[in-house]
Amino acid sequence: MLSQTELITLSKNDKVDHFLLIRRMDLRTTRSGSDFLSTELSDKTASISANIWEGFAELSARGKVGDLVKVSGTVEEYQGSLQIRVSSIRLARESDGVSPQDFLPVSRRNLDDMKNEFSQRTKSISNKHLKKLLAQVFNDKRFGQFCLAPAGKSWHHAYIHGLLEHTLEIIKLCELMCEFHSELNKDLLISGAMLHDIGKIEELSYDSAFEYTEKGKLVGHIVIASSMVQDEIKNIPDFPAELENNLIHLILSHQGKLEHASPVIPKTAEAIALYQADELSAKVNAYKNAVESELKADSNWTRFIPLADTDLHKFNFTNSSNEESKKSLFD
Amino acid sequence: MLSQTELITLSKNDKVDHFLLIRRMDLRTTRSGSDFLSTELSDKTASISANIWEGFAELSARGKVGDLVKVSGTVEEYQGSLQIRVSSIRLARESDGVSPQDFLPVSRRNLDDMKNEFSQRTKSISNKHLKKLLAQVFNDKRFGQFCLAPAGKSWHHAYIHGLLEHTLEIIKLCELMCEFHSELNKDLLISGAMLHDIGKIEELSYDSAFEYTEKGKLVGHIVIASSMVQDEIKNIPDFPAELENNLIHLILSHQGKLEHASPVIPKTAEAIALYQADELSAKVNAYKNAVESELKADSNWTRFIPLADTDLHKFNFTNSSNEESKKSLFD
C-alpha cells in the first residue's frame, strides 16, 4: 500500500510527488496553437485536474483512462479550484508496485465487518434449496468479485465494496419489514435481496475506472443475474419450480417498473418489499453523496442534479460532530 | 363491548342475531316489480351481503351508510359467496349501547404498545425547538385522533390505529437509515416522520365508514399538516426559520413526486429518506392486505388490483405457521 498523503488533504502550494489514476485525458490545443494535455487525476479520496504543457509525448501516445501516472509538481489555485502545476509526469511501471485498484473510491465501511454480516445472513437461511443455491452462487470466485464491485457507475454506492454495502442495507431493511409482517416469506425475501444485483459483477468493469461492459450494455445486470441463478439452480436436484419462479421474479422485478428496465413488475409482497428497500437504500446514498460532493461555493445548494430532477439542499450536516455550532443555531 | 361471534367465523346455515354496520345500501326493484333493499353489512372482521325483501320501510327511510342495524336470519350460500337470509332487521337504538367504531377494521397491533413506542421516540428528540413543537402538535386531543385514525381510505393501513402503526414503521425505517448514514439530521428526520401524515386526522372521517371530508377533498392532508405545524411554530419563540423551512419541506415533499400531489419534490437527504421509507411501509402493507383479501377462489392470484397495476400472487404465506406443509413443498 502507498504511503503518500491523500489528495483530499492537500492545500495550495503543497508539493505533489504522487502516483495518481487517470480519470480523463484529452489532447487540446490553445488558440495560439500550443498543444497541451488536459487531464483529471485521482486517488481514492479526491479528484484534481492538471494541464501538462510539455514532455507528454509518451504519456499521450501510450497512456489511457484507467492507467496510473507518477506526477511531480505543486498545488495551485485556479478560478476557485485546486489544480496541479506539473513539473514532470510519467506512466507508472511494473517496478513501482502500484495498482489502479488502490486509487479507486472505496466504501467507508470495514470490509471484514461487511463480509461477516453477509455470511451471518446466509447461515440464517433455513430453506435447504435456497441455502444450497446461495452457497453455489457465492462461490469463492464470485464472492470475491461481489465484495469488490461497486453498485453503480456513478449514482449510488459507486465505489469499491459498494455492491456489498448496498446489499447489506437492503437485507437489514427487509429484515425490519419481516418484523412488521410475519406473513412475508423471509427466506425467499432475504435470498432475493442477496442475489438481486449479482449481475452487476459482469455488467460493470471496475479494475480501474468504472465502466459498462459490452455485455452490460447489450444484456444488462437483471438478465445476467437471472441467467446466473438459473444456471446454478439446474445443478440442484429437486429445486421446486414454484420457488424458482418466485425467486427469479424477485430478481427480474427489483427495479419496480417496466420503464426502469424490469421486464416484469412486482407481483408478490416480497417483490414489492425488495423493490422499495432497494429504492430507499439507493436514493439516500445518492442524495447524501451529491450533497457532499456537489455543493456550490458559498451556498447550501448543489448544482442541478439530473437524476434527482432538482438542485439539492444541505441542512445542518455538521450538527452531530460539532455540538457548538449546532447549539448556536437551534438550541 | 359486544359478545356476538365474529362474522369471519360464520359458516353456511349458522344463525345470525348480530349488530352490524351498514357499508352500502340501495333500494332495488326486480324485473317483476318487487322492491327490495340490497345491503352490505360488516363487523370489524368481515363484510357480508344481505337482501331484505320486506319490512324495510323505516330502515330505507331513516338509515344510511355508517349506521348500525340489528339483524336476525341465517347464513346461506349464493353463487359461491355467503350471504344473510334476513328474517328481521331494524336500526340500532341508543339503548342498545353499541357504537359504529366497534365495527370498523382495527390494527392487529396492540394499541398501548404502539403508544409507548411513539412516546419513547418523542422523548429521544434532543433539539429543544422540535421537542416543544411535537409536544404542542401532539396535545391530548390531537394525539387521541392520531391514535384512532386510519392511514387511508382503503389502500394501506386502512383501519383504526392504522395511522399510528404506519408512522411507527416509518420511524423505525428512518432510524435504520440514520444508522447507515450518520450525516442525516436524525432529530429533523424523526420529527418529520412523526408529523408528515398528521393532516390525515382532518382529511378523513372515521367515526363510522372511512370517507374523505370536504376539507380533505378541497385542501388535502399535505397542506392541512403544513398549516397545523406552522400554526404551532408561531407559538414557539425563536423557532429558527431555517429549521421551519426544512421541516415544512419534509411534510410537503413526502409523497415524492409532483404528480403524487406533493407541491415540492424532495430536495434534502432527509426528505428523500422520509419519502422512500413511506413508500416501503405503505406498499408492503397494501400488497399484503390485497393478497390476503382479494384472492380468487382456487387460485394463488388475486383479481386485478388497479393501484398495483397487476394481479398479485400469493406465495407460501403459511410456511412459518404450518411447518408440515412447508416441508412437503420445499424441504
Place this chain on the structure above:
Amino acid sequence: MLSQTELITLSKNDKVDHFLLIRRMDLRTTRSGSDFLSTELSDKTASISANIWEGFAELSARGKVGDLVKVSGTVEEYQGSLQIRVSSIRLARESDGVSPQDFLPVSRRNLDDMKNEFSQRTKSISNKHLKKLLAQVFNDKRFGQFCLAPAGKSWHHAYIHGLLEHTLEIIKLCELMCEFHSELNKDLLISGAMLHDIGKIEELSYDSAFEYTEKGKLVGHIVIASSMVQDEIKNIPDFPAELENNLIHLILSHQGKLEHASPVIPKTAEAIALYQADELSAKVNAYKNAVESELKADSNWTRFIPLADTDLHKFNFTNSSNEESKKSLFD
C-alpha cells in the same frame, strides 16, 4: 376429426347436436330464486352462449373452462344474437374421441406449407454457430410446441399455429429489409427473428383455452427465451461471446421499449429491424381480426378497441371477391 357442422354456419331454428368447448361457465340465480348455468361454448369457427336451466348438477360440479361438452338443443335468437336453447348437455367422455384442441381457433394457413417455409430458412443460415444453435433449440419436442402455439392470448395471431405464422411473416419482412440494406447481418437477424418469441411456448398454455402460465406471469416470455437460448449455447463449444451477446440482445430488445417489457432497448440496426418488423406483423394481424370480429350491427365501425385506443373502421374489404359491388362503388 369431427363431422359436425361448424357453428359459424348455423341459423335460427337449426338443430344443435354438437361437441363444444366451454369458454366460460357461471352458476347464476334469477331474482325469483331459480339457479341456472350461464355458459359460452365454442368450436374453432365461432362462439355462442347457452343458458342451462336443469340437469346441470354434474356439469356444474365437475366441468371447468376448457372442457368439452355434448349439447343438444335448438338455435334461437335473443336480443339480436343467436343462442342455444339447451335440451340436454353432458361432459364429453374418453369414448367420444374428441379433444379440446380440435375446438380452438386455428390459423388459416396450411401447416405443412408453413413448416416447409420455416425449415427452408433454417437451412439458409450459413454461420455454423447459429446453424447449430437453431438445430438444438428447435429440436423435435420444441419444434412441435412451436408449431402448435398461438402468438398471444387474444390480441394478434391468437390461434393455433399463430406463433409459427407470425414468425414467418417477420422473417420475410426482415429478408426484405436485408435486400434494402446489405449492411445488415442477415444470419444474425433471421436467427433472432426465429428465436425472439420462442419463450411463448412456456408463457402460454394452449391445450384448451389460451391462458398465461404461472411462469409466464412471474418470468415472462422474453426472459424464458433468453434462458432457453443461453442454455443451448452452453452446449456449443466456442460459440463466440460477441455473437451470443448480440443474439441475446435481439431477443431481449424485441419489444422495442422498456415500457413494453423489454429490459433493454434496441441498440443495433438488426435489433431495430426485428422490433419494427414484429410491430408491423402483429398490428396488422390484430387490426384485421378486430375489424372482422368486432363490427357493430349496421355499422362500418367496431366497438372501442382498448389496445388500438380507438374504434376501428372497415373499408371495402369485399371488393376483391365481389367485383360487382366494387364496381358500383368506385369504378
Place this chain on the structure above:
Amino acid sequence: MLSQTELITLSKNDKVDHFLLIRRMDLRTTRSGSDFLSTELSDKTASISANIWEGFAELSARGKVGDLVKVSGTVEEYQGSLQIRVSSIRLARESDGVSPQDFLPVSRRNLDDMKNEFSQRTKSISNKHLKKLLAQVFNDKRFGQFCLAPAGKSWHHAYIHGLLEHTLEIIKLCELMCEFHSELNKDLLISGAMLHDIGKIEELSYDSAFEYTEKGKLVGHIVIASSMVQDEIKNIPDFPAELENNLIHLILSHQGKLEHASPVIPKTAEAIALYQADELSAKVNAYKNAVESELKADSNWTRFIPLADTDLHKFNFTNSSNEESKKSLFD
C-alpha cells in the same frame, strides 16, 4: 433618478459612462494564462456583456451579482452583438445615490393606474368576510411588496410591478367569464384571483436580481400563499369554514395540474376559471416577450424556447404603428 441614456438606445462607438447592474460575473483565464472578468451588465431596458482585462481586483473580490457598478468605455460590436470595451470600472458607492431597483426591468403600464384598478376591484367585493380578508392580507406593507414584485424569475411578467399587472389581467378575464356565466360566484372568484399569487412576494427576492429565496425553493409560493391567507382568516371571527375551504382551494389548485405543483386539481367551476385565466395571461405575455427579445438575426424566428417547446415566429408586429409597411404587405 438617473439621467443617463438608456442602454437600449446605444449604438456602436457610443461612449459609455453609466451606472449598471451586475447580472453575471465570472473570473476567467485565457489559454495563454491572462485572467479577465467576464460580466453581464444591465439597466432596466437592456443587458450587455463586458470583459474587463485589468483593474478588476477590488470588483472581483467584493462585488457580486445584484451590485451596481460605474463603467466607462465604448460600445463595440463583436460577433454580431454589442458589448462594452471597458476603460474603467468600480463598484457604486453610498454617495452615488443609486439603487439596484432603478436598474431592474419594469412593467410598461403606469403603476398608479394599476393600483387604482386593483383598489376599485377590492371595493366591489360585496361579501363582508372576503372584504375584510382582502383588507387584512393587502395591508400597507404587503400591498407595497405586491405592487413591487415580479410575477416570475424569467418566463412571464418577469419585471417590477409584473405581479400586479398579471393579477389585474386575470381579474379582468375572470370578470368577463362572470358575464358569460352568472352562476359563477364572482366574489369568490375575484378574491381568489387577487390572492392566488400573493406567495410570490416571499418566494422571490427582487431587491436586485430576481432569484428564488430559500423558503421559495423549500416551500413554494402556493403553500406560502395558503398559509398567509389562513393566518389572516384566523383573525376574522365567524369566517365560514366552507368559504375558507373554497378560497384555499382556489389558491392551491391555480396551477391546474399536480405535475405543475398544485397539490390539488381544480374541483369547482371557479377554480377552473382561475387556472385557465392564469394560463391565458401568462402564456401570451411570455410568448410576446420571447418573440420580442429572442429573435435571431435576419430571421422571423427565435431561438428554440424550452418552455414553449418550439422556436417562435414573429408575424407582422409592426402593422399597427407602421401603416405603410402593413399596406404594402396585405392591403
Place this chain on the structure above:
Amino acid sequence: MLSQTELITLSKNDKVDHFLLIRRMDLRTTRSGSDFLSTELSDKTASISANIWEGFAELSARGKVGDLVKVSGTVEEYQGSLQIRVSSIRLARESDGVSPQDFLPVSRRNLDDMKNEFSQRTKSISNKHLKKLLAQVFNDKRFGQFCLAPAGKSWHHAYIHGLLEHTLEIIKLCELMCEFHSELNKDLLISGAMLHDIGKIEELSYDSAFEYTEKGKLVGHIVIASSMVQDEIKNIPDFPAELENNLIHLILSHQGKLEHASPVIPKTAEAIALYQADELSAKVNAYKNAVESELKADSNWTRFIPLADTDLHKFNFTNSSNEESKKSLFD
C-alpha cells in the same frame, strides 16, 4: 312550435301527453321471459326513462335513435328518479308537424343577439384579404350551419347554437388580450378565432342526436377547417402566402398540444392566445354544466367526471338569485 309543458317542470303523478325524442332504445327481456322496450326520451329541457311493456312492435321494428314519438302516460318515481309509466306510444307522423330539432338542447342565449355580435365583429376586420375570406367562408349556407351546430358532442357547449356561443366567447377573450397587448395582430387573431372550429359543422351531425360523422372520425374538424379555408383562399387573388400560413397555423394549432390532435403546436403569440382562450371558454362551460347536471343526491359533489379527472364541487351557486340564503351563510 310545440305548446306542451317542458319535461323539466313535471312532477310525480303528472299526466304525460307529449312528443319526445328517442335518445336510447333497447329491446330487453325479463328473467321470466317477458320482452319490453327500455328507452330514454327527451325534450330540450331534460331527459327521462320509460319502459314499454306492450304495444311496442311497430316502434321496435321501425323506430331508431333520433326519431320522435308521441307518448301518453303518467310520471312515477322509481329508485329516486322520475320515469314515465307508458299507457300508449307511437312514432310521430308527418302530419304531427314536429321536428327532432325542436327537441335538442339549445343555448340559453338569444340567437339573434349572437348573430348580431358575430356580424359586428366581421365588419370590424380591416385587412381586406381577411375580410373577403370571412365573407366567402361564412356564406349563407355555411353561416346557417355554423349558427345551428353544437360545439361538441357532450363535453362543452354541447347544444344547438353552441358553436356560435363558444366562438363569441373566444372572440371577446381575444379582444381583451389585444387590449393588454397592442403587439398582437388583431385582425389575424379575431379571424382565426372565427374560423378555428368551423370544421365542426361537418365533423358532427346535429339533425337529431349529436354524433360524429364518418368524415369527422376519419379526418377530424381541424383538417376539415383548414381545407375549407384553403379552398376559399384559392378564390382570392393575391392572398399573401405569409398571411395564409399564419392563419392556417392558428387553425391547426388551436388545440395547443400534439396529443390533443393539433398537428402543429402554437408558434406565434396569436396562436397561443387563441389556444388558451379556447381552453378558458370550453373548460368553464363544461365544468358549469357538469356541476349543474351531475350532482349526486344530498351532496355538493358530482359523480366522477372523467374529462375533469375528479368529481366536482358545487359552491354557493344560488347566492346571487337568492339573497336570503346567501345572507344566512356568509353575511
Place this chain on the structure above:
Amino acid sequence: MLSQTELITLSKNDKVDHFLLIRRMDLRTTRSGSDFLSTELSDKTASISANIWEGFAELSARGKVGDLVKVSGTVEEYQGSLQIRVSSIRLARESDGVSPQDFLPVSRRNLDDMKNEFSQRTKSISNKHLKKLLAQVFNDKRFGQFCLAPAGKSWHHAYIHGLLEHTLEIIKLCELMCEFHSELNKDLLISGAMLHDIGKIEELSYDSAFEYTEKGKLVGHIVIASSMVQDEIKNIPDFPAELENNLIHLILSHQGKLEHASPVIPKTAEAIALYQADELSAKVNAYKNAVESELKADSNWTRFIPLADTDLHKFNFTNSSNEESKKSLFD
C-alpha cells in the same frame, strides 16, 4: 459534373483544391483578440472543418450557409480529426459552373431504377379514381420534385432522392403485407403509401442545405399533403367520398400517434399497415446511417443518439463483403 477527388478519400497531408459547400459558418474571436472564420465544408461524400485566419472579409460579408466556395490548402490532423489548413478561399462564381446540388448527399440507389419501380407500381393500380388521382398528383413538375427531395432533414433518408427511395421501401413492405392479408385493400394502401409523404416537397428546401421552410414549420408536411391531394380530387368527377375520406385518413394518420403530429390515429387495417411500414423503413435506415457515421474512435459504439435514446452498437457489418474476417470470427 466535377472531376475533383471525393472528400471521403482524402488523408493527412493531401492537397486540397476543391469546390465545397458551406454547411456552417461562424465568425469567432480568439481570447487574444484575433478574428477567424470557423466553417464546416462538405461535398456529397463527407464533411470537414476548416478555420480561416485571414482573407475572409468578402466571404464573411456575402457568403452564407448553402453557398459554394473554392478552397485551396492542405489536409492536417487535429485532435484525432482531419481538417483543412486553408491557404486561400473564395465564393464560387457563375463562371465556375458548379451548383450546390452537386454537393449534397445522394442516395446510393440508381435513380432510373427507382423511377421505373415507382412507375410500374402506379400502373398496377386498378381502381380508376385512384389511378387518375395519382397521375394528377405526380404530374411532371411534382414528380421531379418528388424524385429530388430528401425524406428528412437529418434523421432518415436525409439525402437527395431519399424521399423516392423511402417511398419505394414502404410500397414493397405494404405489398408483402397484402400477400399475408388478402383482406387489405391493396389499391388504397399502395396509393396511400405513394402519397403519404408528398408534402415533404414543400416542407423542406433542398436546393442547397436541407432546411424547413416557413410553410413547413407553420403547417407541416401532413396537412400540406392532405391539401394537395384534396385539391386534385376536386378535379376528378365522381370521386367517391368514402374513398376520399379513407385515403386522406391514410395520409393524416401515417405518423401513428397524436404526439408524433398525426391529427388522427390509424383507424383502419390499411392505416396501421402504412404507419408500421413507414416506421420499419425509417428506423432501420436511420440506425444504419448512425452506426456508419457516428462511431467513436476505437469503439464499436456511437456517441449517444438522442432520437434512438441510446448509443448504438455496430456488429460485424463487414462479414458479407469480407469473407476472411468473417471466417476468423465465427466460422
